[in-house]
Amino acid sequence: MGTYLQKSGMAAGEHPETLNISQPALIQSIHLKYLKAGCDVLTTNTFGASPLKYPGDIAPAIEAAVANAKAAIDAYQRETGDASPKYIALDLGPIGQLLAPMGTLSFDDAYESYRRQAEIGIRAGCDLILIETQTDIYEAKAAVLASKASGDIPVICTMSFETGGRTFMGTDIESMATILEDLGVDALGLNCSFGPKEMLPLVEKLIGETSCPILIQPNAGLPKTIDNITVYDTKPLAFKEIMTKIRALGVTHIGGCCGTDEQYIAALKEIVILMPSPDRKPAPERFRIASYAKTVTIGGCAPVVIGERLNPTGKKRLKEALRQLDKDYILKEAISQIEQGAAVLDLNIGLPEIDEAALMPVLIREIQGIADIPIQIDSSDLNCLEAAAKYYNGKPMINSVSGKRESLDTILPIVKRYGACVLGLTLDDNGIPSAAEARFAIAEKIVREAVALGIPKRNIIIDCLALTASAQQSDVIETIKAIQLVKSRLGVPTVLGVSNVSFGLPYRQLLNQTFYIMAMTAGLDAAIINPGHQEMMSARDAFNVLNGWDEQSKDYIQTYGHITKRVETIRKEAVSGADAGDGSTGGLYDIILKGLKGQASETVEGLLKTMPPMAIVDEIIIPALNDVGSRFENGTIFLPQLIQSAETVQQAFERLKAALSAVEGASISKGKLVLATVHHDVHDIGKNIVKVILQNYGFEVVDLGKDVPPETILEACVQYDIQVVGLSALMTSTVTSMEKTIALIKKERPETIFIVGGAVLNPEYAQMIRADHYAKDARETAQIVQQLFR
Incomplete structure (x- = not known):
């Protein structure tokens, strides 16, 4: 729609949704072209009709958009006599702001924005809701929940991916499928980003990750500008050829995104006629939990370790940290468990004096800001579970439900x-049965009740409950038998809190380790243990070799090939971060890598006792930032961790500024430059991220904001004597604004160097508009700026 409106003369910077009211005939004529080409579903001209970015009341624009689609369908049916059903999809695009903790937009505000759009569209008479071009799975979750709460119509959600197989915010195909399918969407898939050729390998991956209907809507290839007009490099015939392969994979719904005029839709219609019902093998049923960026499968694979240390039971130091809201201690515990091998973190904050419902979402956000592994929400407080599940970024596991009716x-x-997934405890109003058969009966009841409510069996895991050998010795073996029964008869995975077995007995580690091995042999799929206990982790590693999970013993050899070094490494891991604030360079470097904001200032204070302030910047902070950037570039960390590390450096710089001001001639500034999102473009997510990264490399940034006219940027260059300008554009239509800005300033100040970036830019575009450098992301921008100011 946006591409077509540009070709139809829409002014640069004009909101497309205003044309629903001012030029309804134009909108209807575009819809009619697609109907005649054979499309079955019209998407309304409401992509940007969010109350958070649309100028004015969104209701008239959305109502008019649905009315225009209805009018086009009526006109088409009168003209052609075609009575086949045609549907109207309310199009909901991204808000254009980062959600907290990376940005300032709250999850609740995002939810309310989408809820208002959905309610207006449903009242106006749309048939389904299409949430599209999402790059943040957290925002997609808010949109899906809001849409489903607004009315009983189908909801589809599609996301936009980078060529590396992740979204801009780091979500991979597996995590997207895991999260969206279990949020209850009626179809999910991919749209925008690039053409069908580049999308094909992503579709091949997606097909095996979900049994949900799949919608694929690529662009008409990759864009380029010729005579200020955006054109795409894949013609309808080539588009059809690749989309035929995509349809044959089992894709149920196909369509087009940017640049796909009615010729492309006509080509797709031919595919659907030839393949009305593509063959598709259902994806395997797997128990999966996910963060925004990582999915963990439990069952049918090596046993998974769930870290137990974020539970205050028997942990005096953690209790104090929770009471005092010592986030740094809690985050260090989380990181330590991940480094020691935990694939999932159990989070329990159950103390009588704590408001769990208020604190749990806060700690989840903090942990998800620095770590990408999934979290198990562990609480007996109903309000806490509700709040945590709502604000969790991904698909959590809820611990727990029992066989009790309530x-x-x-x-x-x-x-x-x-x-979510749910952990079922084999206990009921009568307590924990001794016999394995009785525990199995409770497990069977939990599964039956969950499935009846619409929770798929794949989202249930059973804890057969370890009892203490000191008090209930004969019942211990019943736990092992119960695991075998649940696995063989119910076919759901099992989990166990192993260390309960040894309470009250000496040398507990030996009992825990032996019981763990027994349980794994019986089919245990996951254990809630302390990953810092080497005996337990060694038992797991050895079991994986002997049971065939560790092919060719690769992991075992890597871990234990140099056993003495390994023992020393484990000791270091157990106290990782303990040097923070002691004046060692490793402390600050690690703190930046891990994004531990609260420790930065104190650690700098310690370093200043032995190091000059500029040495701290040059020898520790800049190398650490370079390391973070390299990890981001190679995909071992993602945008949330990158921002968290940058904010940690900000805290360090705050303390360093005071020290530098006391040193004559010392300056933390490595140069000054201007950043701006170009005229008529209202998106500034990418520009804001670049700003944070550059500031933390020691550069001064004059941030002019978004929708900045060329003249304003020129004035800033003159006022601040700026030689380097960074320009951002996220909309195809505003690349021309970028070109005009460069032309104006180059004419007045030919020495000015321009760095350009944004989703619609590429090196070819940059060259065509006479930019000096193209930067694909914040990391590359920092590298270019460092070279320019060297």
Whole structure:
């Protein structure tokens, strides 16, 4: 729609949705072209009709958009006599702001924005909702929940990916499929980003990750500008050829995004006629939990370790940290467990004096800001579970539901509503049965009740409960038998809190390790243990070799090939971060890598006792930032961790500024430059990220904001004597604004160097508009700026 409106004369910077009211005939004529080409679903001209970015009341624009689509369908049916059903999809695009903690937009505000759009569209008469071009799975979650709460119509969600197989915010195909499918969307898929050729390998991956209907809407290839007009490099015939392969994979719904005029839709219609019902093998049913960037499968693979240390039971130091809201201690515990091998973190904050419902979402956000592994929400507080499941970025596991009637009636609806997994405890109103068969009966009841409520069996895991050998010795072996029964008869995975078995007995580690091995042999899929206990981790590693999970013993050899070095490494890991603030360079470097903001200032204070301030910047901070940038570039960390590290450096710089001001001639500034999002472009997410990164490399940034006219940028260059300008554009239509800005300033100040970036830019575009450098992301921008100011 946007591409077509540009070709139809829409002014640069004009909001397309205003044309629903001012030029309804134009909108209807575009819809009619697509109907005649054979499309079955019209998407409304509402992509940007968000109350957070549309100028004015969104209701008239959305109502007019739906009315225009209806009018086009009526006109088409009168003209052609075609009575086949045609549908109207309310198009919901991204808000254009980063959600907290990376940005300032709250999840609730995002939810309310989408809820208002959805309610207006449903009242106006749309048939389904299409949430598209999402790059942040957290925002997509808000949009899906809001849409489903607004009315009983189908909801589809598609996301935009980079060529590396992740979205801009770091979500991979597996995590997207895991999260969206269990949020209850009626179809999911991919749109925008690039053409069908580049999208094909992503579709091949997606097909195996979900049984949900799949919608694929590529662009008409990659864009380029010729005579100020955006054109795409894939013609309808080539588009059809690749989309035929995509349809044959089992894709149920196909369409086009940027640049796909009615010729492309006509080509797609031919594919659907030839392949009305593509063959598709259902994806395997797997128990999967996910963060925004990583999915963990439990069952049918090597046993998974769930870190138990973020639970205050028996942990005096953690209790104090929770009471005092010592986030740094909690985050260090999380990082330590991940480094020691935990694939999932159990988070329990159950203290009588703590408001769990208020604190749990805060700690989840903090942990998800520095770590990408999934979290198990562990609480007996119903309000806490509800809040945590709502604000969790991904698909969490809720710990727990039991066979008690009240538990089933209150916990399972939360699991269903937020697309979570649930851990079922084999206990009921009569307590924990001794016999394995009785525990199995409770497990069977939990599974039956969950499935009846619409929770798929793949989202249920059973804890057969370890009892203490000191008090209930004969019941210990019943736990092992119960695991075998649940695995063989119910076919769901099992989990166990192993260390309960040894309470009250000496040398607990030996009992825990032996019981863990027994349970794994019986089929245990996951254990809630302390990953810092080497005996437990060694038992798991050895079991994986002997059971065939560790092919060719690769992981075992890597871990234990040099056993003495390994023992020393484990000791260091157990106290990782303990040197923070002691004046060692390793402390600050590690703090930056891990994004531990609260420790930065104190650690700098310690370093200043032995190092000059500029040495700290040059020898520690800049190398650490370079390391973070390299990890971001090679995909071992993602945007949230990159921003967290940058904000940690900001805290360090705040303390260093005071020290530098006391040193004659010392300056932390490595140069000054201007950043701006170009005229008529209202998106500034990418520009804001670049700003944070550059500031933390020691550069002064004059941030002119978004929708900045060329004259304003020129004035800033003159006022601040700027030689380097960074320009951002996220909309295809505003690349011309970027070109005009460069032309104006080059004429007045030919020595000015321009760095350009944004989703619609590429090196070819940059060259055509006479930019000096193209930067694909914040990391590359920092590298270019460092070279320019060297």
